[in-house]
Amino acid sequence: MASSVLNGAENLPLSTGRAPSGLGFLGSSLHGRRLPKMGMVPFNGNSRTRTMVPKCSLSSSRPANQPRFIQHKKEAFWFYRFLSIVYDHVINPGHWTEDMRDDALEPADLFDPRLKVVDVGGGTGFTTLGIIKHVHPKNVTILDQSPHQLAKARQKEALKECTIIEGDAEDLPFPTDSVDRYISAGSIEYWPDPQRGIKEAYRVLKLGGIACVIGPVYPTFWLSRFFADVWMLFPKEEEYIEWFQKAGFKDVKLKRIGPKWYRGVRRHGLIMGCSVTGVKRASGDSPLQLGPKAEDVKQPVNPFAFLTRFILGTIAAAYFVLVPIYMWIKDQIVPKGMPI
Numbered sequence: 001m002a003s004s005v006l007n008g009a010e011n012l013p014l015s016t017g018r019a020p021s022g023l024g025f026l027g028s029s030l031h032g033r034r035l036p037k038m039g040m041v042p043f044n045g046n047s048r049t050r051t052m053v054p055k056c057s058l059s060s061s062r063p064a065n066q067p068r069f070i071q072h073k074k075e076a077f078w079f080y081r082f083l084s085i086v087y088d089h090v091i092n093p094g095h096w097t098e099d100m101r102d103d104a105l106e107p108a109d110l111f112d113p114r115l116k117v118v119d120v121g122g123g124t125g126f127t128t129l130g131i132i133k134h135v136h137p138k139n140v141t142i143l144d145q146s147p148h149q150l151a152k153a154r155q156k157e158a159l160k161e162c163t164i165i166e167g168d169a170e171d172l173p174f175p176t177d178s179v180d181r182y183i184s185a186g187s188i189e190y191w192p193d194p195q196r197g198i199k200e201a202y203r204v205l206k207l208g209g210i211a212c213v214i215g216p217v218y219p220t221f222w223l224s225r226f227f228a229d230v231w232m233l234f235p236k237e238e239e240y241i242e243w244f245q246k247a248g249f250k251d252v253k254l255k256r257i258g259p260k261w262y263r264g265v266r267r268h269g270l271i272m273g274c275s276v277t278g279v280k281r282a283s284g285d286s287p288l289q290l291g292p293k294a295e296d297v298k299q300p301v302n303p304f305a306f307l308t309r310f311i312l313g314t315i316a317a318a319y320f321v322l323v324p325i326y327m328w329i330k331d332q333i334v335p336k337g338m339p340i
């Protein structure tokens, strides 16, 4: 029944029209074309040219000013205090495999060992291991707010020459116009203000540099949508595009990714569901002006509210540990070539 109630975004038609101008953009006229299950979807900041925007607003996600339980820096800090123990061995194999990683990094055009690269929210260094397949480790910096995750990265022999630092994605300790590539995989979902993080990506890049943000996509199946909304930020594809365009990026593209055994199904959302890239169009800071930061980690928190958010968020996260197992079982049972 689950699969017949709502189809995933893999079956969504493309709409053509202007670039999205607000969250929850629905596009204009429909032309019945279907998005590829995986692959590049071009978006163009020039409103006079044709723009392809996936219409996946089957239900609107929460407004950006109502963060989910773990879409807070302090909650994310404590979440990874424990999760870092099992992250590489238990969490990644269900959501973020090596082939997905390499596929997601491909649009970042990392094919030069001299590139200066930052891996923001780099955690245990799983994505960094994909970056250093092409870029010399001494040119790569891993930044994360969790010392526990970074401790795991420090233990990896292959990452010994990388620079590893603690820091906040929304307030990067790098000069303006200083790096060739900005990579961030699976971190945006915890940022209270994702637009600010992407604006920071723009600032630190050199002219012509590429930002590549890999992250979740919003589910369309009702139960998955409920748990996603409780847990953390699962942006819609058009939200990513809008954040990139507002920050000032040109040539914004979105590539769909997912574990092989999902056979392209996207109705449950994916913790690692797309890779979005954009090119810095002019030197200096982003043209986007933002007010003060939404969350100051140094401010004291209400311990009751914190604990409630943390426990409820962790329960919701458990649902998404089960989804890939459910999909894997379906993949084993349903004959190859048939939809699951």
Ligand SMILES: C[S@@+](CC[C@H](N)C(=O)[O-])C[C@H]1O[C@@H](n2cnc3c(N)ncnc32)[C@H](O)[C@@H]1O
Binding pocket: 073, 076, 077, 080, 096, 120, 121, 122, 123, 124, 125, 126, 127, 128, 143, 144, 145, 146, 149, 167, 168, 169, 170, 184, 185, 186, 187, 190, 191
């Ligand atoms: C799902 S892990 C991804 C780790 C790694 N990029 C990978 O591909 O395996 C998310 C990481 O984002 C980090 N994180 C969350 N919020 C952050 C923030 N505001 N600034 C920096 N790192 C953050 C977490 O500590 C965690 O290590």
